[in-house]
Amino acid sequence: MQKNALHILLADDDEDDRLFFKDAFEEIKIQTNVSFVHDGMQLMDHLMNTDNKLPDILFLDLNMPKKTGKECLIEIKKTDHLKDIIIAIYSTSSSEEDIEDTFIQGANIYIKKPSDFNTLKKIINEVVTVNWHYHTSGLNRDNFLLRLK
């Protein structure tokens, strides 16, 4: 593990998705530490454990067992030392309701899981390299859903 590397955490119960995610990160050649949790409970335990380094960006799947992504999001935003983590919603759903809800709850970006590996790589690249300070200050309902240029 490199010290200055970006710390990325993916919370997703789907093994295949975790695999795609890991492969994509390996291929984009940006210095990152990618770690995984398998459900919402595990995610919250991981974040609450002060021994663990907090992630720079949390990729959060919405449909997870034990605790859903939305519940985690609300809990994180309520917790003082966690509320500044950049949260990228990473979901199969593109329903207006989910997008609206997570925007209101304070997520930073909404990513619809792509059905093409190359697209996934592009998305991850975009998310990791974006200036989050700049993005967050200009965040609105229209640019919340990530669209590749």
Next chain:
Amino acid sequence: MKWIPNFNSSNSLRVIFVIAVFILLFLSSIAYKHNQDLNESSKLVMHTYEINIQLERLMSAIKDAETGQRGYIITRNARFLTPYIYSRDKVNTSFITLKKLTADNPRQQDNLQKLFKLITQRFVSFENCLKYSNPKTYDKRKLDNHMFGGRILMENIRFKVDEMNDIEKDFLKKRLKIYDSEISLSPLFSISLFLVALSFILLGYRQISRDFERLKIFNKKLLISSGLISESENIGKFSTWQWDLDSDKIDFSDNQFRLLGLEPRSFAPNKATLIKYVHPEDKESVAKAIDGILEKKHLPFVYYKIVRPDFEVRYFKTTGKLVTDQQGSKILLGINFDITDEHLLNIELQERNKELEKSNKELASFNHVASHDLQEPLRKIQTFISRVSSADKEVMSESGKNYITKIESSAKRMRVLIDDLLLFSRTNTTKKEFIKTNLNELLDNTESELAEIIEEKKAVIQRIGKLPKLSVIPYQIEQLFINLIGNSLKYSEPNVEPQISISSEKVNSADYPEILEQSIKKFHKITFTDNGMGFDPQFKETIFILFQRLHSKTDYPGTGIGLAICKKIVENHKGHIVADSTLGKGSIFTVFLPD
């Protein structure tokens, strides 16, 4: 209570009658007095007449005695003396009668006394005449003296009798005069008074008969309206009750009994019977509502159940108001409605609503399944295919490569299907927020959304005039434009540059009675005309049905959902969409949206 007629005439009628009665009383009292006086005067006349007769009798008795005595003196026959002997008794009898008759008149008594003295003297003179005419004691000089003295006495008696008669006559005259002066009503006045009284009574009679006629008419009207009310109560399943708070009397309409499942007038209602038939569960609240009405003067709707004698439960709604009638007594007016049918219908509706809600929820969860669970494996298939690198393909057999391509296109098609299906169900289930929107802006968005394909096909989109500003669900109308223009671009003639013109005009719904909602007066007719390949007009209805396709999948990939979505969107806006076409000459899609 305006409908009660005003019988004010009864007051003036009373006055008229009182006056007439007084006049009649006055007239009859006068008549009575008259009668009384007449009686008195006739008695008086009789009295005078009787005195007169008695005096005459007295006189004739004395005369008889005189005549008899003369006869005796001349003939010396004792038979002539008989009247003389009886005359003394006759005189006495008459005298006693006269004394009685004149008992109330001292003057006459005095005269009578004098008369009596004179008569006594006369009889003394008779005795003397008999004595001196007797041949034994005959004395001519003395006889002459007494005979003359007798004559003078006789004259004095006559004079006295006349005087007494005169006094009586005078008295009679005076009394009659007094009576005459006492009541001096002229017959003319009496008659006119009588006529006035008569006319008053006639006037009263006329008024009474007029009021009576009016009463009859109002009574008839009342009968009709009360009949109508009871009939309408029967038809409308409602009833009324009145509670006179002053006399504490309660009156139920006939239908009230019927609603309670009883024969009309089968019991005398009172305060207890008001809640007697109320379902035990509701008794308390109904009693409270009735108490409340006394304070608040009106009764808000109360809903409760009643139990009929045959244990049938009916649902009631009651309202009421405190009114004051013409006599100033407070009456609580109550209206009961039997709402059992509505209530049961309501329950059924509620159940249906629940079912609908449930099925809506199921639909929503289907949405979720479609959007998430169904897409997930598909997405993975596609991702895994994308992971098959060109290096991997190199080592594959030709058929293997071919299969991979087929899997890829099938997966792609499935994705489109799922996405379209989702879009279709979402046009129905997502919330419909109407916002005043400029449709030109939505068309701009549509063009930029379709920019790639427009450029690729070198299409020309021409706007004839401006689109209106309407209250719409913006993203749905944008979807409508995307689908319609997208369709025109997709089904363009090969090798011909697509031309799409969009025009708008305001129309009256009355001009399209078969297709437009007539309660909305004005519509905007937006027409999309293209020069594409068109379709057989026999399909102009079916193309809007879900999954209906006119072309094979290989020629024109599509799901058969796009136009169904258009139809749904337009219906969401209470509008209408029609299509027309001639094969090879392009199609026209016309959208009507309410103003």
